[in-house]
Amino acid sequence: MTKLYSDLKILHFDSKLRDILDGTLSPPLHIRLKPTNKCNHNCYYCCYRNKDLYLNQLFNENDEIPKDKMRKIVEGLRQMRVKAVTFSGGGEPLCYPYILETAANLINSGIKIAVLTNGSLLKGKITEALGKEIAWIRVSMDALDPQMYAKNRRVSLREFDIVCNNINNFAKNKSKQCQLGINFVVTQENHCDVYEFLKLMKKIGVDHVKISEAIVSTEKEKNKNYYFSFLDSVKKQISRGLVDLASDSFTIVDKFNNFENKDSCYEKKYNHCLFIQCLSVIGADMNVYNCQDKAYTKNGKIGSIKDKSFQELWSSEQTKEKLLNLNPSIDCNHHCTQHSKNQILFNYFNVNKAHLEFV
Secondary structure, three states: OOOOOOOOHHHHOHHHHHHHHHOOOOOOOEEEEOOEOOOOOOOOOOOOOOOOOHHHOOOOOOOEOOHHHHHHHHHHHHHHOOOEEEEOOOOOHHHOOOHHHHHHHHHHOOOEEEEEEOOOOOOHHHHHHHHHHOOEEEEEEOOOOHHHHHHHHOOOOOHHHHHHHHHHHHHHHOOOOOEEEEEEEEOOOOHHHHHHHHHHHHHHOOOEEEEEEOOOOOOHHHHHHHHHHHHHHHHHHHHHHHHHOOEOOEEEEEOOOOOOOOOOOOOOOOOOOOHHHOEEEEOOOOEEEOOHHHOOOOOOEEEEOOOOOHHHHHOOHHHHHHHHHOOHHHHOOOOOOOHHHHHHHHHHHOOOHHHOOOO
16 A cells, blocks of 8 residues: 655655755745635644744734735746645635635646645535545544534534534545545543544544644643653554554554654754755745744744745745755754654765665
8 A cells, every 4th residue: 555644755856856955946846825824613722823832923813815816826836836735724724715716726737735624614615626636635633522522622512523524425525536534633631532533533434544643832841741641542542543443445644753752853963954945835924934833933934925926935045045044953943844854865865875786
């Protein structure tokens, strides 16, 4: 079975690897596009709405990309030959009033798309359109029952069943090419429910479930202490799920951090980021950020495209200087999604070429 989640994907793009090695700033392969910061859920652990987390610095929940500006952004991505766009938060992407038009324009431009969503609006025309065209969709969930779901997300008790029904209907009607995934965010409140949640998601027809932790602090030790008491319990439930439930049609992806790894994603021993040229973020505030772990932060902001195109900003000397001079050992002492990808790239480029043949 081929892997959906892999840090090795970048190794399939030879021209990008050459550009990284040469220090040439070519267009990103992948854009995280945050069309709106408005959301119909209010999760207590949301990294953008938690004032104790660094992703809250420049966040304004009323920000949204205007329709005409979005059309120009899409045209720019087409001209730059960006390969993929993921709609994400900020807010709930399906709250964006022009989501279907934007998705269609991207697809017609030859750009693959994906969506991160809470699933509450995954119905009607949205289901019909996205289910046929997108590469994947991933629904974020954090509860096994309506009571906990309502408490965690500050929504009505009805919302859990609505989302589960939406997921089930989407699973029945989507194309075979579209991967329907769930991201189960582990918290102190739901850590006993991991296995039963996996059973429920298999029953309602999803293709895979990714298990991951909520980021409760910018500091590594605070995150570690938060999970310490139930770490083993979660790992055992994931292992049980892999034995009892995993199959060719239902995959369990373990992204739950064990916090024992000495080579932590909080501590970087390298002084420049190689992966920074591969993925960029366009926020609902029309600012461009250098990665998803720095979206809506002051030191992650590359610049604004409010009065200029994305191409103009990306090709500027200012952007090149910011991206190529960023020092992760100093500037990125926080959780880093791309840390393992950077390690792979450094290992790849540091191979002694005089001995390549001795495979």
